[in-house]
Amino acid sequence: MATEGQVITCKAAVAWEANKPLVIEDVQVAPPQAGEVRVKILFTALCHTDAYTWSGKDPEGLFPCILGHEAAGIVESVGEGVTEVQPGDHVIPCYQAECRECKFCKSGKTNLCGKVRAATGVGVMMSDRKSRFSINGKPIYHFMGTSTFSQYTVVHDVSVAKISPQAPLDKVCLLGCGVPTGLGAVWNTAKVEAGSIVAVFGLGTVGLAVAEGAKAAGASRIIGIDIDSKKFDVAKNFGVTEFVNPKEYDKPIQQVIVDLTDGGVDYSFECIGNVSVMRAALECCHKGWGTSVIVGVAASGQEISTRPFQLVTGRVWKGTAFGGFKSRSQVPWLVDKYMNKEIKVDEYITHSLTLAEINEAFDLMHEGGCLRCVLSLHA
Ligand SMILES: NC(=O)c1ccc[n+]([C@@H]2O[C@H](COP(=O)([O-])OP(=O)(O)OC[C@H]3O[C@@H](n4cnc5c(N)ncnc54)[C@H](O)[C@@H]3O)[C@@H](O)[C@H]2O)c1
Ligand SMILES: N[C@@H](CCC(=O)N[C@@H](CSCO)C(=O)NCC(=O)O)C(=O)O
Ligand SMILES: [Zn+2]
Ligand SMILES: [Zn+2]
Numbered sequence: 001m002a003t004e005g006q007v008i009t010c011k012a013a014v015a016w017e018a019n020k021p022l023v024i025e026d027v028q029v030a031p032p033q034a035g036e037v038r039v040k041i042l043f044t045a046l047c048h049t050d051a052y053t054w055s056g057k058d059p060e061g062l063f064p065c066i067l068g069h070e071a072a073g074i075v076e077s078v079g080e081g082v083t084e085v086q087p088g089d090h091v092i093p094c095y096q097a098e099c100r101e102c103k104f105c106k107s108g109k110t111n112l113c114g115k116v117r118a119a120t121g122v123g124v125m126m127s128d129r130k131s132r133f134s135i136n137g138k139p140i141y142h143f144m145g146t147s148t149f150s151q152y153t154v155v156h157d158v159s160v161a162k163i164s165p166q167a168p169l170d171k172v173c174l175l176g177c178g179v180p181t182g183l184g185a186v187w188n189t190a191k192v193e194a195g196s197i198v199a200v201f202g203l204g205t206v207g208l209a210v211a212e213g214a215k216a217a218g219a220s221r222i223i224g225i226d227i228d229s230k231k232f233d234v235a236k237n238f239g240v241t242e243f244v245n246p247k248e249y250d251k252p253i254q255q256v257i258v259d260l261t262d263g264g265v266d267y268s269f270e271c272i273g274n275v276s277v278m279r280a281a282l283e284c285c286h287k288g289w290g291t292s293v294i295v296g297v298a299a300s301g302q303e304i305s306t307r308p309f310q311l312v313t314g315r316v317w318k319g320t321a322f323g324g325f326k327s328r329s330q331v332p333w334l335v336d337k338y339m340n341k342e343i344k345v346d347e348y349i350t351h352s353l354t355l356a357e358i359n360e361a362f363d364l365m366h367e368g369g370c371l372r373c374v375l376s377l378h379a
Pocket of ligand 3: 047048049050069070177178
């Protein structure tokens with residue numbers, strides 16, 4: 001049955017309130033307006049940023065909403081003026097847009113895009129500042145411009161990457177967030193050189209992708225730091241060469257790393273979202289040149305601090321969003337790299353469930369053995 005131009009009623013997981021279990025609801029998804037694309041989501045993974053917003057600690061968190069931002073699907077219909085994708089195209093929604101026209105996109109200095117960010121930060125679409133989701137007439141907010149915990153979603157055309165139709169959507173959904181973030185933090189943000197000593201704080205999906213990226217960049221030592229020793233075995237497969245569990249030391253962890261590395265590491269990455277660890281990650285860097293990249297997302301109200309002397313003496317503090325990748329241009333390239341077996345994806349998937357089991361999937365995220373759980377939306 002043709003659905004183009006019609007309201008679609010489908011299943012979606014709705015976060016009615018912070019921290020309350022998600023509820024599978026029948027949701028009405030309006031047709032895409034000018035510059036918008038309606039996507040049938042086939043597979044979505046869960047990222048810790050979904051859990052963060054759901055927890056109520058995200059200053060941009062609005063309820064009720066449909067979370068989810070690491071997914072893959074097929075274009076169902078497009079609004080007026082959309083030229084770069086058409087129904088049937090295989091796509092990955094991109095929470096970091098790329099319009100190629102705004103001041104950010106044209107700067108050549110950042111992957112951030114300003115075209116739709118003001119709307120996606122308040123859960124609506126740009127053209128009329130309204131949501132395309134509703135339940136019996138009550139609007140439900142979008143999330144990160146993606147809302148992939150729904151069988152159908154509407155995204156801006158600048159927020160969707162067309163990918164190879166050969167790519168398995170149940171795998172490449174991961175290329176919507178965590179894996180590119182880690183790889184890009186190393187390749188684009190830090191620009192790690194061969195022979196570097198690297199420290200990775202937090203060995204979840206993002207930290208393991210940092211390790212994978214550092215190995216590909218030719219790092220000589222990749223030190224993985226995690227308070228869960230169970231992470232260490234699996235981390236070896238992603239390139240981690242040595243492990244440190246801060247719980248096993250009395251000294252501050254930055255001192256432990258400095259002592260292990262003759263003065264500090266060349267590059268460090270914080271992949272947890274803990275502001276004390278962010279400080280340790282900066283302070284374990286080598287005097288004169290060590291660079292620390294903040295990847296983890298810290299809760300509303302949290303602030304970072306260090307002695308300015310740390311920066312005066314040459315350490316550099318940076319951050320990264322989506323690993324600095326330009327989404328629409330580079331996600332298809334990452335998909336091709338996966339298809340050519342140049343980057344891992346399958347190895348990060350530890351669990352597969354259905355949309356109806358989404359609350360169990362969130363519970364799994366807090367267990368050490370879970371990296372990414374992929375949900376099938378139409379099973
Ligand atoms: N900047 C971006 O664009 C971007 C993109 C994706 C995810 N993120 C953020 O990156 C972070 C990591 O995401 P993830 O999915 O890999 O999370 P995760 O929870 O799977 O991994 C975090 C790891 O950190 C470890 N850990 C927790 N506290 C620690 C401590 N004090 N010291 C050492 N290790 C500790 C945990 O045991 C776990 O292994 C999250 O904050 C997420 O929101 C940021
Ligand atoms: N609303 C949050 C922002 C959190 C944040 O920093 N998000 C990252 C992506 S995390 C993906 O898992 C990001 O890309 N930030 C840049 C942007 O949002 O434009 C908060 O305010 O804490
Ligand atoms: Zn994410
Ligand atoms: Zn732009």
